[in-house]
Each structure stands twice: as C-alpha cells, then as structure tokens.
Amino acid sequence: MTPGGVTNSGHMSVISGSGARDSGGTGAPCHRAAGAPRRDGGDGFSRSEPAVTADSTRFQCFPHCRCSRAPRLTLLDPPSSAMTSKSSLLKVILLGDGGVGKSSLMNRYVTNKFDTHLFHTIGVEFLNKELEVDGRTVTLQIWDTAGQERFRSLRTPFYRGSDCCLLTFSVDDGQSFHNLANWKKEFTYYADVKDPENFPFVVLGNKLDVPERQVSGEDARQWCRENGGHPYFETSAKDATNVASAFEEAVRRVLALDDRAEHLIPTNTVDLHRKNHSNSSCC
Numbered sequence: 001m002t003p004g005g006v007t008n009s010g011h012m013s014v015i016s017g018s019g020a021r022d023s024g025g026t027g028a029p030c031h032r033a034a035g036a037p038r039r040d041g042g043d044g045f046s047r048s049e050p051a052v053t054a055d056s057t058r059f060q061c062f063p064h065c066r067c068s069r070a071p072r073l074t075l076l077d078p079p080s081s082a083m084t085s086k087s088s089l090l091k092v093i094l095l096g097d098g099g100v101g102k103s104s105l106m107n108r109y110v111t112n113k114f115d116t117h118l119f120h121t122i123g124v125e126f127l128n129k130e131l132e133v134d135g136r137t138v139t140l141q142i143w144d145t146a147g148q149e150r151f152r153s154l155r156t157p158f159y160r161g162s163d164c165c166l167l168t169f170s171v172d173d174g175q176s177f178h179n180l181a182n183w184k185k186e187f188t189y190y191a192d193v194k195d196p197e198n199f200p201f202v203v204l205g206n207k208l209d210v211p212e213r214q215v216s217g218e219d220a221r222q223w224c225r226e227n228g229g230h231p232y233f234e235t236s237a238k239d240a241t242n243v244a245s246a247f248e249e250a251v252r253r254v255l256a257l258d259d260r261a262e263h264l265i266p267t268n269t270v271d272l273h274r275k276n277h278s279n280s281s282c283c
C-alpha cells in the first residue's frame with residue numbers, strides 16, 4: 001500500500017475496446033499493426049464508427065472488413081471475483097490534443113509500458129484496472145480518446161457516463177495548454193454534464209521529462225485555480241512520474257462526491273441464487 005492508502009491489486013484486467021490507430025496514411029491496407037514510426041497528415045478515413053482492437057497488439061481495421069479481426073469486443077483476461085462481485089466501476093476519460101501523451105499515460109498506468117512510436121488513436125479505446133483506494137476496491141475503466149480534430153465525431157459519442165475527465169496537455173506544447181478550455185467545453189457539452197462546476201476534472205501536464213518547456217507549472221496551476229479549482233499533476237508517461245498519483249486522485253475525486261451513489265455502479269446487480277421472501281401475492 002502506498003502512503004496515500006492506495007493499493008493496486010496484482011491482478012490486472014484488460015479489456016480492449018473500440019480502438020484503432022492511425023499511421024496517417026491513406027488507402028492503407030487493413031490490419032496495419034502499430035509499432036511503425038508515427039507520421040502525421042493524410043486524412044482519408046471515412047469510417048463512421050471506430051474499429052475494435054483484437055488483442056493486445058493494436059490493429060487498424062476498416063468497419064466494413066469481414067476478416068477475423070473485424071470489430072468485436074475481446075475480453076483478454078477474465079474478470080477477477082473482486083471485479084464481478086465487490087468492486088465499483090468508474091469511467092475516467094482522457095482528453096487533450098493529439099500527441100500530448102494520452103495513450104501513453106493509459107498504457108503506463110495499466111501495463112507499466114511506454115512506447116516511443118505510437119500511432120494516433122482513432123475514436124477511442126479503453127483499458128480496465130482494478131485498484132484499491134482508501135480501503136475501497138474500484139475498477140477504473142480508462143477511456144483514451146483521439147485528440148486530432150478530424151476524429152472528433154468518433155470520440156464525442158463516448159463522453160457520456162464519464163465519472164471523471166482528465167484534461168491533458170503537454171508541457172512542451174503551449175498550444176495544447178491553450179486548448180484545455182476547448183476540451184473542457186467539448187466534454188461538458190457532449191457528456192451532457194448537468195453540474196459542470198462540481199464535475200471532477202483533473203488536469204495533467206505531461207512530458208515532464210522533456211527539458212524544453214513551453215508551459216510553466218505556475219501558469220498551469222493558475223489556469224486550474226481560475227477554471228474551477230481543478231487538481232493539477234505534472235506527469236511523464238515516459239519515466240512514470242506522477243502517473244499513478246494522477247489516476248488515484250481522479251478516483252478520490254469521484255468517491256468524494258456527495259452524490260457518489262449516482263456515480264458508482266455496483267457490478268453484482270443480479271444474484272441468481274437469492275430466494276425471494278416477499279409476502280406479496282399476486283392479484
């Protein structure tokens with residue numbers, strides 16, 4: 001257990017969701033695996049829905065494709081008993097400009113890996129991680145979204161139902177910091193947040209390891225103060241600085257909400273063995 005009262009269970013449950021990756025090319029063959037160097041530009045994607053990653057390697061697959069890797073949901077690791085019977089599911093969504101490191105943060109936190117050559121995300125993808133915060137077991141469902149503007153219509157349908165939003169920028173990219181307000185606005189609108197002032201946002205300034213900063217910590221903290229008093233973390237997905245702390249703070253923020261019953265979805269909703277002792281009789 002960390003000093004903050006957080007334990008991560010050794011068990012990691014990973015569900016690959018509706019993600020796909022873009023290398024930036026056009027007319028690309030189906031199933032181009034991630035791992036090749038990232039390239040920007042070219043936007044010949046006309047898909048109306050995101051494809052689904054088939055396994056722990058990410059593949060690009062077009063919606064009409066009929067191959068074995070066409071869209072489907074794959075459970076890579078069966079849920080633990082804690083997940084199915086005791087824990088609560090929290091949906092946390094990562095938003096921010098393309099390239100700020102959202103996928104890298106998610107991968108660092110869930111798989112403890114870092115990849116220097118990632119494709120842009122198309123649409124969304126998610127990973128689950130079970131953890132214990134202050135004695136409470138939760139399953140964190142982390143949704144990673146495509147930051148590029150051209151994929152806007154593919155990501156926004158997935159905002160609804162989020163319990164917390166991680167607004168992400170890169171400390172070596174001033175524009176990504178200036179765009180935080182737009183991301184907050186986009187999230188609030190498409191997630192249909194009823195009470196934006198009390199919604200838990202957490203702000204992440206990523207790529208702390210890069211020496212050439214364009215955004216100072218003070219500027220970022222000031223923005224957080226002036227825009228709702230959001231917590232701010234400077235992170236590095238590359239060397240894992242503050243990544244776990246940021247996600248754990250997100251969980252704490254959700255759990256701390258007064259109306260948390262509304263935010264927690266118990267996963268043991270049906271008990272098939274339970275006898276009904278009700279005295280009520282029909283008619």
Ligand SMILES: Nc1nc2c(ncn2[C@@H]2O[C@H](COP(=O)(O)OP(=O)(O)OP(=O)(O)O)[C@@H](O)[C@H]2O)c(=O)[nH]1
Pocket residue numbers: 038096097098099100101102103104105115116117118119120121122145146147148206207208209210235236237238239
């Ligand atoms: N030095 C450094 N590089 C990072 C860090 N996080 C991510 N990167 C690199 O930045 C690039 C973009 O990272 P991604 O995680 O794909 O960024 P993203 O925000 O998910 O981008 P989109 O999918 O386009 O929205 C990759 O080459 C990563 O290796 C970090 O903390 N430090």
